[in-house]
Amino acid sequence: MKILLINPPNSGKSIPEEQYGITSIKAIFKGEPLALEVLAGNLYDHDVRILDLKVEPASALMETINRDAPDLVGITSVTCEADALIAIAQQIKKEMNQDAPVIVAGGHHASCDPDYFNVKGIDYVVCGVAKKSFRDLVTAIDKGQQVRIPGIAKTCPDTRLNLVPRQYSVEDLVDEHPPRYDLVKDYRETYVMGGIGKAGFVVTAFGCVHSCAFCSIPTLTGERYLTHSIAASIDCMKRLDMVSMIRCVDANTFGNISFARQFAAAIIASGVKKHIIADVRADTIVNHPDVIDLWQKAGLAGVVIGFEEIDNQRLTQFNKKSSVETNIKALKHLKKTGLKVIGDFIVSPDYGRSDFKALEDFIDTHEIQLPVPSILTPIPGTPLYQSMKEEIKIFDLAYYTFSNAVTRTALEKEEFYTLYAELFKKFHRHITQK
Template sequence: ETGGSLAPIKGVAIPNPGGMAFSEPRPYTDLNELPFPDRTLTAPYRTHYFSEWFKPLASVRTSLGCTARCNFCALWSITGGKYLRRSPESVVEELRGVAEPNVFFCDDESMCDVKRMDRLADLIREAGIRKNYFLYGRVDTIVDHPELFAKWARIGLAQVFVGMEECSDERLAAMKKGVTIAQQEQAVKILDDLGVMMYASYMVDPAYTRADFRNLLAHVRRLKHKYATFTVLTPLPGTELYAAREGELISRKPELYDMIHALLPTTLPLREFNEELANLWVKAVPFHRVLPTLARFGLRGMLIRIRLFSRILEKARAAHLDY
């Protein structure tokens, strides 16, 4: 409007011939000062919102950032290393206005502040709010605070997305993940005993050999997951991994940053690497373990989810053609 320069505006990136120019950083607004989303704006489309397991589904954000320092993750660096959170009272007030029976806490990591989440569980129970919840939780948080997850299971926690990432302590340490294989095993048992499904997520290193793929397959089968996903370790801009290995990138095409394509050199030929990745999706969790969960969606729901699974396999197997 004024014809002035953009440079004095805090928190903007300005394209220049020599690259992006960044203005002075702008601090995040206190999350408790933000208005609740006007969910009426999306009402006509809400029937189309779902995860693999929940429909209808509403998303609620209660925090930003993470207290962990994994070298492959940009989420903690986006907030300058701070873990920003809303008050439990604010979250409960928003939940009162959510019509859907299923709620996804789309935080970067929901359970970092154990005391806050303990308080939130109490307030949800006292308010008589009954929903199914899906959230992100770390292995070490589950192991160190099983009573917190037990409390959440009593008020509706149905599923926890857990970044397991790897099947060796050495690789977990190199990622700065801060957990061990022994803790992974404990976390699986704790959630199983509570009747909470673990959505286990693993990352495949492009450096994997066939033996590494076999080891990961054996590890996942030994833990008897009911559901597991497999993505490719990706050097996302803004991460320590990217800073250390940017010079090794085999592509900079934005559409390949989907966690299915390898962006670092692979030990195996690309086509073979992608076949091994697809093989993990097919064999790591036997169908008989997934079937009881799928069955609750009825025949139509099962077919929808099987089609989604087929698309992932197709994409993984053909990924080598996209470079």
């Protein structure tokens, strides 16, 4: 089959820009569409292309459809791109009429809220880690078979989706077929990340066994933590020979400590020499500092840590199962190592002036090189959404970029966004001084 996989354009909207002319905090995603490269890897006997509309102009969509005439189009999206996904699907169906391809919606938002895509223009919705199930769907359509695949539903806009629940296992990762990095080779030069530079993405693990209230990652694997084989992950690092920086895009690279130890030892033994950036929980650093040290020998150059908050009560509300004291202990160890620290923080809409000041002071005191403050956003499908849904004031998902408050702010909105923008400005100065 001819298959086109589409990464939708940056389509998030910005309240601070629209209402107050603050342009400095608009969310732009610049990394490679690894999820699509992973899916393509398991479609090894089909003719697959990737269209990255974060790089290409909007006109490339119909030019590509008309030129390639795909039989099936798969479109991914995170929550703020959900309406862009639907618009792309409906444009293709409208312009191609009876020649339109089968259109499949997948990705983060489809996994969190599959019913959102139960609309005209979309034929199937795929939930969760889909390297194997998407191939099963393609095979069934190719052979004209009825589709009865757990985690995949045929759309039926007049009723609710009939989604067969699914279990997840390492077999879903299909280790033996690596991602098709070659399909984005023409875009590679544009994949440059703020504060990191040019980086290639590797996924070594999916899912998470923790259940932080704001996080959608556990949904992707039914709260299981699934790791690729060490050999498959090292193979991916080798395939990315055009970059020296590897961003492990797992939400929790060190989720299985004995595995993490073996993995680092295997990287060292393999002779692969890369600078690696990976996500780690603060409590993992505190409880297993030797693993971080071993990984540094394997090439770890920086870590992304979800500190989230500087207040224990809020950390408890987020079900983070960590504490400010643990975060500080982790930072002390990281300072000894010299690793770059990229720190995620959550700014709650109920922040007052003193909260903004306290966060700024914490980041200064602990010399966090690349702080990334996001605004607390109840993503549909998360426990946070359940607990906050009555408070939501903005329902247009294009604002769910983590840089807009979709619930009421305690401060006047303009002051809230001004203080938030000042945090960004100050942090930017901080980065350039390092």
